[in-house]
Amino acid sequence: MNDNTKIRETIKNNISTNKHLFDKAMPIFFSVMASISIITTIGILLTLVIDASKFFAAVPLSEILSTRLAPLNANPSFGMLPLITGTIFTTIIAILVAAPIGLSAAIYLSQFATDKVRRILKPIIEVLAGIPTIVYGFFAYSFVTPLLMRLIPGLGAKNVLSAGIVMGVMIIPLITSVSEDAMNSVPTIIKEGAYGLGSTKLEVALKIVIPGAISGIVASIVLGVSRAIGETMIVTIASGSSKNFTLDITQSMQTMTGYIVEFTSGDAASGTTGYYSLYAVGLLLFIFTLGMNMIAQYIARKYREEY
């Protein structure tokens, strides 16, 4: 009886204390806040497209596709090929490092490691993921490059190789965690079926888990490529700012991200073609990374094994 009156009182209180104002205002407030994320995307697109279009209007396509990049020259030229080759080379090297190591780690963690070992080893990967890229950049420049110089004579103080390798290390955690999630989502019942037939762990990993998780694995590598294309500080510090068109990975090449950093922190005056070229490069970068991410999402959804 006593309890009942208490509950009735609570209900009465809740209804009578007029909170209608908040109940009407809060959803509006929240939806306005939620729209900020969309405004941000629109803002990024507008910023890039508006200023990039000024660049594309001022510079002929034949020049953009040329190999001569000299934005601050008295006779400036905006060939984007040196930046694109720089980006492609650092990305390829990074993926060559990150994919085998990241996938091995994922296979080991999901298939071979006992729970206890996992609990000790997993944090290593997580700590690698938490280190700021500027620290990797310092590491590449002050440790990896001098180390490689001893092995490869003629290696430049700034070079693509060292930047790519360290960027690969930075991407390992991404590939490991995404592909390990995919591997763990392969149902235990199928794995146990294979064990029951006498398979070794390796056979289960190669013939059951990897085929079952292939969409996630491919997606993780595509995400890795996207991260490598967009990574800035490691390449800016370790790969330098040479705008020469070269295919030699022991030398310095500037990437698209490196170009943006060099010119915004420098003194590209607003309104010049050089200033607008930043946004053109930014737009290119945005399209590349967004494209990669959409491909990754598409692969993960389309080719996922449904259990």
Add this chain to the structure above:
Amino acid sequence: MNNKYMLELAQNKKEKNKEFTLKVDQKRTIRRIKLNKVLQFIFSLSLGFALLVLIVLLYRVFKDSIGWLNLNFLTGRLSIFPHKAGIYSVIIGSVYLTLIVIPITLILGVSTAIYLEEYAAKGRLKSIINTNISNLASVPSVIFGLLGLTVFSRMLNLGSSILAGGLTLSLLVLPIVVVASQEAIKAVPNNLREASLAIGATKWTTIKNIVLPVSLPGILTGSILAISRAIGETAPLVALGVPTLILTTPSSIFDDFTALPIQIYYWTLDTVLTPEYANLAAATIVVLLTVLIVMNSAAIIIRNKFEKKL
């Protein structure tokens, strides 16, 4: 377990052969087991490599900072002379940035998550916002720098001030807070909400008194991770055009500034001319990593402490 059994099977083949109608190829089985062991070892090398890199990286940084990281370094002013340089103003710059990023990302991120999980009807708008957030998370940070340069620095005329940097970083880490808060809110059991609604509470009261308190640990963990990302982020700040050498300590959010990662960047770039700058960069990295370790440990402690409650 499985392997042991198979090895036994292979070794005891002779005795057991009579009972088994199934023929076991002993050599092949042993080969399979060996291959399993060899590849297990090779796979484990990948983690060994990761550990090795981590140890070498930390060792190098700490070794380079020895003798340079001291009280004078932490409380002194920036200087072009390596032996006089201190990072007091750099630390203050990072603190200011963090103080801007925390309220903005928390309010924006948690509100967005509440809207998506509690108010938005399942449908077009919700899926657009969700896709948009996952795409924003993948935009390279330097692009956010271009956005900040155009909108905050030039259009709003904030220049390369702390406020411009803080706003840019807030937008950059927003997706992390949104996703973490969404997960935390999703994990609140529905019967708690229903119980609250059943005794006459309105939706907002339910969110305020039930949903938010229960999901707070998850939200906090995600926010701490987002903020530590913001503290270590360099590219967007450099893209804003933060000046190379600032000798004054910022006193308001409209002042020019430098922050820990930016200072590491400039000192690393200038090691060609002044080798001692490498030591200064290393010492600054130690400070930065210490801050990040403390923050991440806090996140882990919060996660572990509240994980068991529900």
